[in-house]
Amino acid sequence: MKSLALQWVEAQAMRAPHIVVLGLADGEHIREWLADNENSRVTVIETDLLKMTAIRHQSPSWLAKADLVHINSADALMIHPLMKFMAEKMAPVLCYQPGYGEAKALYDEYFRILTGRNLRGLNYFMDYLGFKGERSIEVSLGGRLITIKELGLIIDTHHSGHQRATAVRVLRELVI
Amino acid sequence: MKILVISLLRVGDLFQQRPLLQRLRELYPNAQIEVLTNLSCLSARELFPEVNEWRAFDREKFQKAVGTAEIPLLAPVIELETWLASWTGQPYDLLLNFTHNKLSAQLAAMIAAKEKRGLLAEERGFRSFENSWLRHFNERFGMRKGTPFHYAEVLAASFGLSLPTPPSPQAQGTTIFIQALTSDTKKNWHLSSWKKLVDQLRVQRPDFSVKILGAPFEKEKLLSVFEEEDLAILGWTDLQKSLKTAALLISGDTSVKHLAASLNVPILELALGSADPARTGVYSQGDVILHASVDCAPCVHSQPCRKMSHLCGESLPVRDVLKTALQILSGDELSLPEGKEITLYRTEDVPVAGWMLLPGGQWTTDLAAEAVDQATWKLSLDAEKIPETGSSAWALRYYVHSEALTILCAEQVELETRLQAAEASLKNIGRQLLAGQHDAGLFQQVRREFNTVTSLSSRVRRHLLDLIEVGIEPFPSPLHFYGALKKRIEELKVRTDLRGKLIEQLLQGEKDHGKTVGELSISGPEASGESL
Numbered sequence A: 001m002k003s004l005a006l007q008w009v010e011a012q013a014m015r016a017p018h019i020v021v022l023g024l025a026d027g028e029h030i031r032e033w034l035a036d037n038e039n040s041r042v043t044v045i046e047t048d049l050l051k052m053t054a055i056r057h058q059s060p061s062w063l064a065k066a067d068l069v070h071i072n073s074a075d076a077l078m079i080h081p082l083m084k085f086m087a088e089k090m091a092p093v094l095c096y097q098p099g100y101g102e103a104k105a106l107y108d109e110y111f112r113i114l115t116g117r118n119l120r121g122l123n124y125f126m127d128y129l130g131f132k133g134e135r136s137i138e139v140s141l142g143g144r145l146i147t148i149k150e151l152g153l154i155i156d157t158h159h160s161g162h163q164r165a166t167a168v169r170v171l172r173e174l175v176i
Numbered sequence B: 001m002k003i004l005v006i007s008l009l010r011v012g013d014l015f016q017q018r019p020l021l022q023r024l025r026e027l028y029p030n031a032q033i034e035v036l037t038n039l040s041c042l043s044a045r046e047l048f049p050e051v052n053e054w055r056a057f058d059r060e061k062f063q064k065a066v067g068t069a070e071i072p073l074l075a076p077v078i079e080l081e082t083w084l085a086s087w088t089g090q091p092y093d094l095l096l097n098f099t100h101n102k103l104s105a106q107l108a109a110m111i112a113a114k115e116k117r118g119l120l121a122e123e124r125g126f127r128s129f130e131n132s133w134l135r136h137f138n139e140r141f142g143m144r145k146g147t148p149f150h151y152a153e154v155l156a157a158s159f160g161l162s163l164p165t166p167p168s169p170q171a172q173g174t175t176i177f178i179q180a181l182t183s184d185t186k187k188n189w190h191l192s193s194w195k196k197l198v199d200q201l202r203v204q205r206p207d208f209s210v211k212i213l214g215a216p217f218e219k220e221k222l223l224s225v226f227e228e229e230d231l232a233i234l235g236w237t238d239l240q241k242s243l244k245t246a247a248l249l250i251s252g253d254t255s256v257k258h259l260a261a262s263l264n265v266p267i268l269e270l271a272l273g274s275a276d277p278a279r280t281g282v283y284s285q286g287d288v289i290l291h292a293s294v295d296c297a298p299c300v301h302s303q304p305c306r307k308m309s310h311l312c313g314e315s316l317p318v319r320d321v322l323k324t325a326l327q328i329l330s331g332d333e334l335s336l337p338e339g340k341e342i343t344l345y346r347t348e349d350v351p352v353a354g355w356m357l358l359p360g361g362q363w364t365t366d367l368a369a370e371a372v373d374q375a376t377w378k379l380s381l382d383a384e385k386i387p388e389t390g391s392s393a394w395a396l397r398y399y400v401h402s403e404a405l406t407i408l409c410a411e412q413v414e415l416e417t418r419l420q421a422a423e424a425s426l427k428n429i430g431r432q433l434l435a436g437q438h439d440a441g442l443f444q445q446v447r448r449e450f451n452t453v454t455s456l457s458s459r460v461r462r463h464l465l466d467l468i469e470v471g472i473e474p475f476p477s478p479l480h481f482y483g484a485l486k487k488r489i490e491e492l493k494v495r496t497d498l499r500g501k502l503i504e505q506l507l508q509g510e511k512d513h514g515k516t517v518g519e520l521s522i523s524g525p526e527a528s529g530e531s532l
Helices: A004-011 A028-036 A049-058 A061-065 A074-078 A081-089 A104-114 A119-128 A148-158 A165-173 B011-027 B039-047 B059-067 B075-087 B102-110 B132-140 B151-158 B191-204 B216-223 B236-243 B255-262 B318-330 B365-381 B389-396 B402-434 B440-451 B458-472 B478-513
Strands: A018-022 A041-046 A066-070 A093-095 B002-007 B032-038 B053-057 B092-097 B113-118 B175-179 B209-214 B231-233 B246-251 B267-271 B288-292 B342-350 B354-359
Touching: A004 A028, A018 A028, A018 A081, A018 A104, A028 A041, A028 A061, A041 A049, A041 A081, A049 A066, A061 A066, A074 A081, A074 A104, A074 A119, A081 A104, A081 A119, A093 A104, A104 A119, A119 A148, A148 A165, A165 B075, A165 B102, B002 B011, B002 B102, B011 B032, B011 B039, B011 B151, B011 B255, B032 B039, B039 B053, B039 B059, B039 B236, B059 B075, B075 B102, B092 B102, B102 B113, B132 B151, B132 B365, B151 B354, B175 B191, B175 B236, B175 B255, B191 B209, B191 B318, B209 B216, B216 B231, B236 B246, B236 B255, B246 B255, B246 B318, B255 B267, B267 B318, B288 B318, B354 B365, B365 B389, B365 B402, B365 B458, B365 B478, B389 B478, B402 B440, B402 B458, B402 B478, B440 B458, B440 B478, B458 B478
Parallel strands: A018 A041, A018 A093, A041 A066, B002 B032, B002 B092, B032 B053, B092 B113, B175 B209, B175 B246, B209 B231, B246 B267, B267 B288
Antiparallel strands: B288 B342, B342 B354
């Protein structure tokens, strides 16, 4: 029978030179991922420092291609260098839910911030990309992730003249 | 000189745009002509020697990136910019957006060019259209019965590129090609019907060979009905070569149909589902279209069939397709289909009016009236030039006879009456606005008047369509309503006047010469020293 870690790797449609994984667990899924994606590099975010330290002590070979990052709050994430890395590389963010433990809500928040799919995360990345000024979302998300449609609304409302606004509008046309 | 053409629809549209690309090459023989198209269309590039470079838009990749939660929301924005920057260096001298949709308009806005033509996005909305044909394309092409013109004609005129005369079919071999599958299941005739047709063709015309065309991805589906040796699974280049030996192509509404038309292959088109023969039927003169005229046809292109069964496909009997195919092959006169809801059309190119569909393959009184009306539209849309109604009337004289002129005159009276009523309403509204009044009742009454058109002929209704729209549309203020109405009435007046002048000249020609249609000198007024 396939392990949870292997099943997780096989279920991922995403392939990228660098990915961010939320949840370290025992690290098996990272080992499997790197075995399947030899040229890939992984940044793993873990909220439990003890768990991370334990893995580091074991020093598995896959650690050579993985960076373990301990972040224990959304505020800490916002000022972490990982945010700048994400703004530059726009790496896919994959969730390993078996590794979330009791911190599911926190990991969900990390996911939204890192992918720019809540206003906090989106504000960071838009500022980084030169969209200056205040912005808000006029529609209620009701727990949903921000999509290109809401981004389009934000652009039309707050940044309609920005040089990058048209690129957002092109992409919005692909899903309407 | 660097020219970029944006063509982001399907391969069939690219084939229809081919004469325009060829015209561009004639106009700019030394230019670098590039085409931005969907990745899926790139396979046909070898058939376009007039194009120097192709740029592929990977629509699926961007769509996937936008729709995948794990990919940061702004990542595709950066990716799109990076992709564009990788091939757009120096600004283009000319950018032509042949694709009339918002996506292409936004992309056109992202690409630097000294001159841009066609739909173009701006910071707030879209650029106002630079000519009346583009406005017509934008406002009427998407509406059923909104335009009398074929897609190829509207597109060419919108970009000021002259279209060559539609090709005429000429059998060049002894193979009957069948293109059974289309890009949309709604447009497909059932494969079992195709099989029966092929079997019958082989029995009745053993002197011809029959081959079923298909792309590699269609092979498996075709093998569910046909034998391997029946199939001709070909890439675009081999397909073009094969079609040059065709006696006939029987096809649904497909890109192969458009390619075959440009190669003068005789075509029998089966127009089902969303296929709209009046707008995107085979652009040629002398080919045949069998159209299932069921109530729901043509249906909406992007939506699945909403009926319990495929009514249009089921209404097309194999015997009608077989009979028509045999008549084309033997050069016999076409007979009317037996299927109650099947209309047979022959394609025709009429002077001044342009491409038309002849129901039953015959020239009728109503069609003659339609030709004059179509010519009116063309002349009014060309109104930036001074319309030559005299020579147009002369060119049309063989097609228009007394009965048609009677119909046209009656319609003209109706049209002029409506125009006068609309002008009077406009004046009333204008007076009220000047006096700072706003009688909601008057506005309602005007709107109601515009909507009372059910008793009118389809041609008159088509002219009044803009007024009907103004009557329905909400406006932010009475002033906006007035402005929109004024503009529409001015356009209608130009058309109505032109139409009246054309009819008058046709009537005068008939009266002066006292001759019936077809008796005038074919060399034109100059040759006979006469003038209309």
